Amino acid sequence: MIRRAPVVLILAALLSASGARAENFGRNPAELKPVLQRLVDAYPGTIAGFDAGALILKNGERLPLSDGDEGKSFEQMLDRPDIGDMFAFAYPAGAEAAPPPENFDPGRIRVEALFRALYGDCQKGEVAGKLRRIAWVPGHGGGKVSVTTAQGADKALEAVSRDLDKLPASFRKYLVPSAGTYNCRAIAKTSRMSMHAYGAAIDLNTKYTAYWQWQKPDAAGHIKWSNRIPKEIVDIFERHGFIWGGRWYHYDTMHFEYRPEMLAR
Numbered sequence: 001m002i003r004r005a006p007v008v009l010i011l012a013a014l015l016s017a018s019g020a021r022a023e024n025f026g027r028n029p030a031e032l033k034p035v036l037q038r039l040v041d042a043y044p045g046t047i048a049g050f051d052a053g054a055l056i057l058k059n060g061e062r063l064p065l066s067d068g069d070e071g072k073s074f075e076q077m078l079d080r081p082d083i084g085d086m087f088a089f090a091y092p093a094g095a096e097a098a099p100p101p102e103n104f105d106p107g108r109i110r111v112e113a114l115f116r117a118l119y120g121d122c123q124k125g126e127v128a129g130k131l132r133r134i135a136w137v138p139g140h141g142g143g144k145v146s147v148t149t150a151q152g153a154d155k156a157l158e159a160v161s162r163d164l165d166k167l168p169a170s171f172r173k174y175l176v177p178s179a180g181t182y183n184c185r186a187i188a189k190t191s192r193m194s195m196h197a198y199g200a201a202i203d204l205n206t207k208y209t210a211y212w213q214w215q216k217p218d219a220a221g222h223i224k225w226s227n228r229i230p231k232e233i234v235d236i237f238e239r240h241g242f243i244w245g246g247r248w249y250h251y252d253t254m255h256f257e258y259r260p261e262m263l264a265r
């Protein structure tokens with residue numbers, strides 16, 4: 001079961017109420033400790049632990065908790081985050097789907113060195129060999145998808161698939177055909193790698209998606225949020241360690257990625 005830590009709940013509430021930009025959640029070592037422990041718990045084969053200054057990988061690499069730059073803009077956090085920045089927004093697991101505050105993108109800030117360590121670098125051919133073809137919602141006739149065996153992401157997606165199979169036939173249209181899993185590419189219009197490049201993300205049926213890049217911002221520069229993905233589907237993914245792109249201000253509602261560290265257990 002997914003259970004949110006009190007600090008995460010409080011921050012999520014503050015952000016929802018104020019529409020605030022990034023809180024310095026990751027800057028307070030006391031607040032960061034539980035999320036660092038979640039990283040260790042989620043990826044025990046790769047992450048050895050943490051100390052006051054860094055996340056420590058089993059290969060000896062140290063990823064700094066803070067790079068000392070406390071004044072980063074949202075774009076700078078996306079482009080050159082430290083480990084603390086990854087947790088700038090608390091992921092609101094289990095919440096009703098709703099328009100997020102401006103720039104509220106929990107899980108969209110990723111330290112690429114960490115994800116390369118977890119899954120490999122697809123541009124060096126390190127990901128393709130770890131992929132496994134699994135049945136995707138076989139009860140709904142979903143065919144097969146390829147997902148990485150690294151970090152147990154394949155097992156997690158199989159658990160999602162089993163639960164989605166229990167949903168009524170009326171849910172099939174959202175799930176089938178899947179718009180894809182592994183794809184060695186950067187996120188559209190950026191140089192940042194997508195979670196699809198690690199084989200740890202899945203897109204549902206494009207026909208029912210909403211994507212912020214397809215929206216023209218209003219006169220004030222705000223992006224209007226919309227969504228057609230039912231909460232039943234989101235709940236199942238979140239229960240098994242996946243976060244949903246529909247919870248982002250820069251939303252992508254067909255997108256789910258394996259990010260158990262964003263979900264308190």
Ligand SMILES: [Zn+2]
Pocket residue numbers: 196201202203252254255256
């Ligand atoms: Zn996607």
